[in-house]
Amino acid sequence: MVANEENAEFEEADVVVIGSGMGGLAAARTIAQFGGKRVLVLEQHYTLGGMTHEFSRAGRYQFGTGLHYMSANAGPFLEFMTDGRVQLAPLPDEYDALHFPEFDFTVPATQARFRARLKERFPAEADAVDGFFRATRRAMTGLAARNVLASLPAGVRRAGTPVVERLFPSAYRSLRDQVSRSFRDPRLRAVLAARWGLYGTPPDRSAFGYHAAVPLTFFMEGTAHPVGGPREVNRIVLEILQRYGVVLRPRQRVDAVVVERGRVRGVDVEDTATGRRYRVRTDTVVSAAGVRNTYALIGRSGELADLPEEPSAVMLFLGLDRSPAEFGVRGENHWFMPDLDGHDGFRRSPGDGTLYVSFASLNNPAARFHTVEALELVDPKVVDQWRGTPGDERPDGYRQLKEELTGRLIARLEEQWPGFRETIAFAELATPLSFETYQHSVRGSFYGLAATPQRLRSARAGCRTPVKGLFVAGQDAWGSGVVGALAGGLMAANAVLRPRQLGTMWRALRSGGAAADPAAPWQGYLRVAATESLTPTVRRIRFEPLDGDTIPFSFTAGQYVKVDLPVAVEPIERSYSICSGPGERGFFEIAVKHEPDGLGSGFLHDELEAGPALRLSGPHGEFTWEPGTGEGTAGTEGTAGTADTAGTLLLIAGGVGITPLMSVLAAAADGGHTGRVVLLASFRTEDEVLFRPEIEALRSRLPGLEVSVLVTGREGRIGLDELRPHTGPATRVHLCGPAPMMQDLIGHLTELKVPRDAIRTEAFVSGRSRETRRERAHAVALAATAAGVAEFTIDMAGGDPAFPCAPGQSVLDAANAAGVAMPQSCGEGACGTCRVRVLSGTYETDTRGMFSAGELAAGWRLACQTLPTENLVIAL
Template structure:
């Protein structure tokens, strides 16, 4: 076979199983991994989508076990945060009675015995059987992954016979009361088919044992799970390509040696040769990719297995919180029959429902949602299986509308008034899952967890083809956490002995700890919002669960917030104003910009109690008070909201008890615009060497303080003897101050500056980038060449910044924020045409000499540059 590309590992599918296998093979095997995803968004069922710019819906993650295993934490590099569901996390509704499932096996048993005292002995026997059957399920999965499967599997079945029986068989053997049987058999929808078909081992493992310590939901939604894991994949060099449909697995004799691929974006077809192929798309889909001889063997093995159950999934957006109807975040199960095997056969809209309230369990949710799932036979929709999304017959749309209406009626009957609060509704059918997940008949749990599946040779990570491994749900079991273990077992089978040893030692280690040198990423809660002036707000952030801040910062550093805008997020950076010694919270001050998308969110939409995602700390505009000697004068200059990082510096100096001469020169427009007046007065008391002068540029007649602008005459008395000046303010002021300080004798390197780029600047940069790209395309130019003064050359795509091009070419370049805030990426253009923004960090003389920020500079032709420190 002549291959277009070569790889060491190809992973088909980017769900949890695929991502886990890719991470293990790259990290512990050092393999070059290529992951191919047919959808345009990677992450499998960790994917979320947005409607009406505010409703965020998960597609497969509704809740996880309490304190998900260390492996999930490991994959996410310790970055995931979890919100705990109520103690009664699942609530069952049968005809004539309800029952709540608590996060405690002892309490669960006690509630059952209180309701069914005559069945007490049978209840105890049932739970003992469930514990043993769950162990049997793990033993089955481990043995199925070994080369000795055929010999060992009969031993496992003899040791754990109930694992391989149906739910109905086991429950009926232990208890007699039909209502009690219904409770013990319920919630099979967490993993597969109804009680007459489901293997009790799967039920014991998931529905009975897994949640006995409670349930959780990822803060930020399911997408945080995928995002954190994908960041780890990038760190280990895994290449992920979306919109790539694998057309076939190439087999030579008895070995898989590559894949044939179609790029769905361009239509290009190509092949990739690799000695290791991991399929994370399920056994049935994998069989379809094999050559006829191998596919026939797989199909014969799959034929005896029962067909899978699929779902309808109704996504609802609400005008206000479900808490108004007495809901608290618990999941609700609606069983219209005491017999679940009868309930699954009911018509669309009338059957068994699972209802979850993800927004109540996600502190970062800004609009409320409900997700309603009905378990259905996918055969009902097979008549439309050959039709395309958006071009299906009217009968299909009519059916969806009728089912949607009926499901909403059932919710409203349980919680009167909820129908009137629904502002958005969209129904996904099994065909939707076929389109987006490529699951067979829309059954997203993979192979049905039946006794036949547990005995089958097809549901395991090792296959009958060398070099081909199965990952995900069909390699271990259904659900997010089981799919993860499918990925681990696929890697275990593919790695060498020493490599697997390292992997298992890592898995057995303690919970992952984020790299202390890396910025912290996660969610924090807004605990206070204060109007400082008509246009400036002070916002306080605290950890979600209280306690201490998860990161430390230096005075003068900043945080980057991910702010929700029109269904997406934008990143905006804001200086920290609070003291580095304060460990319970941090604060920022935000000015409302006329065209600022970020400031609009923070001023008009943000409320106390909301959670926002952030990264921190960043920036080199710092003053490490604890690490400095008290020596010569320190000069702090601020204009308007630029005083924010300066206040953190004063607080740090006060915490230290600094006695050196310190001068603060702060400029504001009017008296009503003065910021931190009380804090400045307090600093005067705590810092004996502080002289603070406030100057107004446009005061009213009643102002008795200083007027005018800070200029060279103002600065001159303080520059003599000063070792350093920190400067932050509007661009025009900063440019003037840099020149004035230099004219007064302060060396340029002693002036530290910071100026965040406004949204208008970002928009201007985007417009200029587009214009440059269009002009280059019209001239037939595809790249510019950038050459550094130390002899490194790299290409730059027209419309790309110098810094982005350097990063793409892996050319080392000092950087921090990437948006013109920190000044870390200073460079000097020696020759060539360019446009740039962010020049407030330089004096007019420096601008004339070609000093630029690489993150704000767009080449218009070939450039010669000098990198700092190169």
């Protein structure tokens, strides 16, 4: 609470969202996007994203926390939340294997095939199967009607709720009641009542509407796993929310929702990282913290006494040193039922009940190490004696329970797959107390409110509350799981937004979200199709689509991609030029030099094999050339209109700098270029000469191609004599290589009357140079702090307004933060686009060989690499 309002800190927001699970994020996006509201999201955990976040262990294993598999088509809600950018890898066609004491049953994709298999296995009840699925459709409709109704005003809810139950009674029956009414064979009943673990309430207590919606409808058209894991969904969603101006704050504990005269007036918050307490004034709060937590925040928990207690779970996370495919697992989920009646499966001792096992690493093409997750729903009372004790102070009895449960669960896996135990390199068990701590759920509830008929009939179980301006999002507003939580967030938005805004929202939901910006680089995963050693130090890597025949973006010759390399807990990003031609649409290739001690290049050379997927973005860069132009696209200057035959296209490469130039040559050949093209390439030794066969093949397709390859140990460097026959006022140059070489050659080309704006440059940026820049920035910031300097000023020659620059910030970053327009492309010092002239002031910088000695003397620098150490005056 804010104890003294006179001295309290206050902020304001149009809407506050409590919790950053998928329900809270869905409400935040829709209210910001369609309501035009300033939305603040407060998350108690240090990681945003709720159950879509992942954690790592042993420096190698990545584990999801709540999203194990989903519908193969993602559904319109998830399509909307990710703007259609989420990539899904399908699970095997028979995606759920059910193991009963006396028989097994595998669930195939599509409801039609599932029904056919049921009839084949249980022919005596074939007609009853058809009747059961008709009841399933009715129950699903009833659940949806009830949930939408729960988002409407109180008067409509009171009038409509009994009508929905009369029209759709099967939605309100227990699952056990419905299967008993439909079938005589206990095995058939068991098969159709199985997988209740997807929403967490056993058959004798669960409302059939939830069972109809989740295992019998949502998963029936096949299942899939997000490529890159659940955190990729999280990453995309958070990125989109920031685009709509949503403010996201982790480590913020909401202590109370402030209510005056029956309506919301704000929330009291503690920043647990700093201890700061403040109040956010607002008249609209959306709580994605669950119904029980929400009512606790307004001091009305007693109003939920009619709702039955919900189950919790234990989850075992295993890291393996070998693939589970060795045991015949193809990526399907396995369900182990200790009996035909799921009621007993829940009531058994922890470790002996209904067990769900998933193999995320087999279904995620980007997974580097193999993991297994095993989940058993349990009564939260199993840890009551330790509830309330700090995590690092729990007694030995709690650790013994965890060890016993871990051993019991592993034994069940060993029984199914003999030898499995030997593959386990890491094991960790989460208990209801873990979910209380990290999910902040009441008594470790895993799926929110129990999916019971009482919940469907309760006026408190939904997105509306008795307090005006207070709404509930997430699983408790619709149903279980990540997509159920997402739907609950949309129900909250349905209650908050105005009718006209709602029409726009639902039209957008049906269309699947915002269209991708055609000017923005594509981001996603591509599969490594092949690797090839070109020289002892250079490796060529081919990427292809995960599915389909066409790579998902087009590029211009000379551009590059950024690749996330999974070499540590968090991937590192590296940039690599494309060496294949833009006319090839089925794949593209990069060529990577193995740098001594290079973390990224070391992984690509020593560890990467064909098969896995890597996340990348592209295309990037302005070092481009297209057929029909005399020079590359010059960024903000546009495309030159000089004809191909007006001059020479001179391509100069040093070592692996030939990579983007090979793409230029391929584009020229594919485009029927008839002008003069000269390739001057230098390499240190004969063994390091790259692309000889490819260059020879291009000679027949480019009649104007002249090639000169120099081995510097024998012929020396490219100098004035090598350049003079190919240069003049009409020459267009693309130069790429080591920084000292480029600095010298820029000077030579200028001396030979080649216009400076006709010289295009690109430098290779290693991971080590990025680290060096970070170290320089840190040193500059420390020195400024020691001198008592909090900010530098950068003045613009010509009268443009000055802008501030924080110590350690580059000129380019400071300009972007201040909204000052400045030419730019890569931000890494590779392209040379962000040229600025420093007229006065001191600074730290790295020119990357982008300037001649004369240009450096005149003050030309790269804005992205220049760190002021005092006030500067610059000119563009």
